[in-house]
Amino acid sequence: MYLLGYDLGSSSVKASLINAESGRCVASAFYxxxxxxxxxxxxxxxxxxxxxxxxxxxxxTNDVLQxxxxxxxxxxxxxxxxxxxxxxxxxxxxxxxxxxxxWCDSRAxxxxxxxxxxxxxxxxxxxxxxxxxNFTASKLSWVIENEPEVYEKAFKxxxxxxxxxxxxxxxxxxxxxxxSEGIMWDFKENSIASFLLEHYGIHQHLIPDIVPTFSxxxxxxxxxxxxxxxxxxxxxxxxxxxxxxNAFSLNVLNPGEIxxxxxxxxxxxxxxxxxxxxxxxxxxxxxxxxxxxxxARLGVLLCINGTGIQYSWLKQNLAQRExxxxxxxxxxxxxxxxxxxxxMLPFGNGAERMLGNKNVGATMKNINFNIHNxxxxxxxxxxxxxxxxxxxxxxxxxxxxxxxxxxxxxxxMFLSPIFRDTLAEISxxxxxxxxxxxxxxxxxxxxxxxxxxGSFPEAFENLNKMMVIEPxxxxxDEYKEAYEDWKWALEICLKNSSGN
Numbered sequence: 001m002y003l004l005g006y007d008l009g010s011s012s013v014k015a016s017l018i019n020a021e022s023g024r025c026v027a028s029a030f031y032x033x034x035x036x037x038x039x040x041x042x043x044x045x046x047x048x049x050x051x052x053x054x055x056x057x058x059x060x061t062n063d064v065l066q067x068x069x070x071x072x073x074x075x076x077x078x079x080x081x082x083x084x085x086x087x088x089x090x091x092x093x094x095x096x097x098x099x100x101x102x103w104c105d106s107r108a109x110x111x112x113x114x115x116x117x118x119x120x121x122x123x124x125x126x127x128x129x130x131x132x133x134n135f136t137a138s139k140l141s142w143v144i145e146n147e148p149e150v151y152e153k154a155f156k157x158x159x160x161x162x163x164x165x166x167x168x169x170x171x172x173x174x175x176x177x178x179x180s181e182g183i184m185w186d187f188k189e190n191s192i193a194s195f196l197l198e199h200y201g202i203h204q205h206l207i208p209d210i211v212p213t214f215s216x217x218x219x220x221x222x223x224x225x226x227x228x229x230x231x232x233x234x235x236x237x238x239x240x241x242x243x244x245x246n247a248f249s250l251n252v253l254n255p256g257e258i259x260x261x262x263x264x265x266x267x268x269x270x271x272x273x274x275x276x277x278x279x280x281x282x283x284x285x286x287x288x289x290x291x292x293x294x295x296a297r298l299g300v301l302l303c304i305n306g307t308g309i310q311y312s313w314l315k316q317n318l319a320q321r322e323x324x325x326x327x328x329x330x331x332x333x334x335x336x337x338x339x340x341x342x343x344m345l346p347f348g349n350g351a352e353r354m355l356g357n358k359n360v361g362a363t364m365k366n367i368n369f370n371i372h373n374x375x376x377x378x379x380x381x382x383x384x385x386x387x388x389x390x391x392x393x394x395x396x397x398x399x400x401x402x403x404x405x406x407x408x409x410x411x412x413m414f415l416s417p418i419f420r421d422t423l424a425e426i427s428x429x430x431x432x433x434x435x436x437x438x439x440x441x442x443x444x445x446x447x448x449x450x451x452x453x454g455s456f457p458e459a460f461e462n463l464n465k466m467m468v469i470e471p472x473x474x475x476x477d478e479y480k481e482a483y484e485d486w487k488w489a490l491e492i493c494l495k496n497s498s499g500n
Contacts, residue, residue, distance in 0.1 A: 001076040001452060002026070004064075004234075005443030008053055008082040008160055009242065010102055011035040015060040016439035017068050020076065020452050023462025025440050029063035031056040039099065046105035050088055050096060050163050057164065061228045072230045078168065078220065079238035079446030081245035081438045082161030084181045087139040092155040094166060098147070101139045102160070108138035111145075115199055121279075127186045128193055129277040129285035129298070136182030137193075141200040157206050161239050168236050169218030174208040180287040181241050187275050190293045213289050214238055214449035237449030240289050242438055243269050244299050248289045249441020250407035250434055251460040253297065258393075258403040258429070262385060262413035265349070266307030268392055270401035272298045282354050282395050289445070290456075300401050302392040306349035307385045308413055310362060313348075314381050329416045332378035337422075337475060338482035339376045341366045343489050344384035354392050360493040379418055386422040387486040393427060403429045410435055410466045424471045425479040435464040 001021070007014045014030040036056065039047045065072060085103040090096055101107070112132040116124050124131060132138050136159065144151045158166065159178045166172050179185040179192065184207070186193040197204055211217045220234040240248060247259035247269045258270040273296050277285055288299040315328060323331065347355065348362030364380075393403060406423070410433040413419045424431050444459045446452075453459040 002068075002070060002074050003077055003079070003443040003447045003452065004061075004075050005079045005439040005441065005446060006057060006060075006081065006164065007242065007245070007438035007442055008057070008080070008164055010038065010048065010083050010104070013053060013056040013060050014437070014439040015057070015064045016437070016443055017064050017070070017075070018440060018443045020447055026070070027064045027068035028439065029060045029067065031059040031063070038102070038104075042107075044106045046102050047099040048102050050100050050160070053160065053164065054167050058227055061230070065229050075230060075234055076452055077235045077237040077446035077450035079442035079444070079449070080161045080164050080168075080236065081240055081242050081442040082159065082164060084159070084241035084243060085135050086160040087136050087143070088158040088160060088163040089143065089150065089154045090156055090158070090163075090166075090172075091153050094155075094170070094172070097150050097153055098143075100160060100163075101142070105139070106134055108142045109134045111141045112138040115141075115196065119195065119199055123195070125277045125279060125281070127188045128183050128196065129187055129275070130183055131281045132183050132196060133281070137184050137196055137200060137202065140202055144201055154206055156208050158208060159241070161241065162208060165217060165236055165239055168220055168224050170221045170224075171218040172208045173211045173217060175211060175213045175239055177213055177240055177244060177287040177289060177291065179207070179210070185287065213240055214445065216449065235446070235450045238442060238445030240442070240445065241286075243267055243301055244286065244289050245438050245441050245445070247271070247299060248445060249436045249438060250409070251456070251463060252407055253288070253290050253456060255400075256402060256404045258401070258406045260389065260406050260408045260414075262307050262389075262408070262419065263411075264307070264309045264312070266304040266385060266389055268302040268389055268396065270300045270393075270396050270403060272296075272300055272400045274298070274400040276399040278395065278399050280356060282356065283392070283399070284353075285399075300396055300399060302354060302396060304346070304354060304388050304392060305352055306346040306362060307388065309349050310344070310346035310385065311381050311413065314377060325415070328378050329418060331375050332382060332416075332418050335375040335379040337478040338485070339380040339383060340371050341368070341485070342372050342376045342380040343486050344377075344380040345486070345490055345493060346381070346384045346388055354388075354395065355494060358494065358497045360490075360497050363489065363493055365489050382413065382416055382418045383422050383482060384486065385413060386419055386426065387483050389423060390426045390483060391487060391490065403427060405430050405432060407432045407434060409433070409437060420469050422479060424469045425476045426483045428471050430471070431469040432465055433467040433469075435466050
């Protein structure tokens with residue numbers, strides 16, 4: 001039997017097919033080959049046409065089937081991972097009413113701030129575990145205020161993954177994890193956050209039916225099967241936002257485990273069994289894929305905007321242009337730990353939630369023209385990203401996330417010995433690197449939801465661990481001294497940005 005997983009991002013849709021018996025991915029494909037268009041009708045807006053998501057999902061599916069050369073009737077279940085926090089609105093005929101307002105759109109920031117002030121910090125944080133912020137509920141409030149004619153026609157609102165599931169099955173439903181990422185789930189009452197909906201004037205009947213994350217959430221319709229080249233009746237058996245799903249794909253399910261990514265932005269996602277929140281809202285807390293009222297499993301999400309993009313910028317503008325990333329990594333290894341005092345703060349990609357929504361910009365500090373060269377720049381850039389993750393993990397420790405293991409895909413900055421060694425030494429955590437991704441995780445999730453796998457351990461018994469990095473301790477003092485210097489430089493920047 002085979003399992004099919006989709007990962008809907010804002011740049012592409014990826015599909016992967018795995019053999020349930022061996023756990024091996026037999027084919028993967030993504031579309032479009034260039035990034036999907038993000039429309040910005042006004043400053044700080046970001047929208048996408050959900051029909052484009054569906055069109056690219058069809059193309060990716062066709063490629064996977066051609067590559068794998070299998071009988072589609074042997075596909076037992078489908079799983080869906082998706083870009084978080086977006087808003088999709090449809091009418092009673094399941095027709096789109098407008099483009100999707102996606103995760104990076106910031107038009108609803110002031111609405112979220114007003115809601116927080118009106119309802120009260122304690123009420124919001126103790127029940128929602130987050131500020132209403134710029135999340136899905138606030139985006140829907142913007143539609144109510146600015147496009148009332150659209151809102152009046154709305155039959156249901158959905159998250160992006162709910163829309164894909166609707167296209168697959170013809171049914172509209174959602175999950176507790178999804179509602180929590182939209183800031184519509186009350187963790188104290190274990191129910192829909194009616195007090196927030198009342199504040200925003202959101203009709204509760206617009207909320208889709210709730211289904212478990214791992215469950216039969218509908219079956220592939222005849223129309224969808226024809227478009228995809230599949231057979232009708234396949235179970236859609238799993239659905240999760242991209243960051244919870246990334247953690248799931250790495251078998252991060254229990255307290256003390258952390259998933260990390262270091263691509264354009266950096267994410268640290270830790271699992272907690274305590275219903276706690278950051279009073280300063282520097283990190284976000286959502287229901288993890290295996291959360292239940294009986295067994296709390298909360299995903300605490302730290303996002304750093306300016307991580308890998310800093311290294312990419314450095315490669316394009318400062319470093320030797322003929323060098324690829326492996327070449328830059330080798331170059332950086334020739335500089336000592338701490339880069340002879342050169343410090344780089346990787347915060348040049350907008351306001352950072354971790355820093356209280358301040359935009360401190362990127363900073364290069366202590367450069368000495370008689371000492372420092374390209375190797376120092378490369379190493380300082382990578383150390384700065386590792387240090388920013390450690391800074392965020394110290395915030396996470398305040399609400400009960402105490403990492404002993406950090407799991408990540410063998411990709412992006414985790415391919416660099418400088419980055420992974422620095423992170424291991426300053427965090428004290430073991431780093432495990434795996435050969436997996438979001439679409440493979442979604443396929444495994446479908447295996448659990450459909451009963452193909454009897455347990456989480458069974459689903460991950462063939463997960464390919466490619467490398468383990470243990471903190472060695474011999475040079476940890478050097479790393480930690482460099483980190484303290486970096487943190488001191490950051491604190492100065494934060495004070496300056498406050499006008500102090």
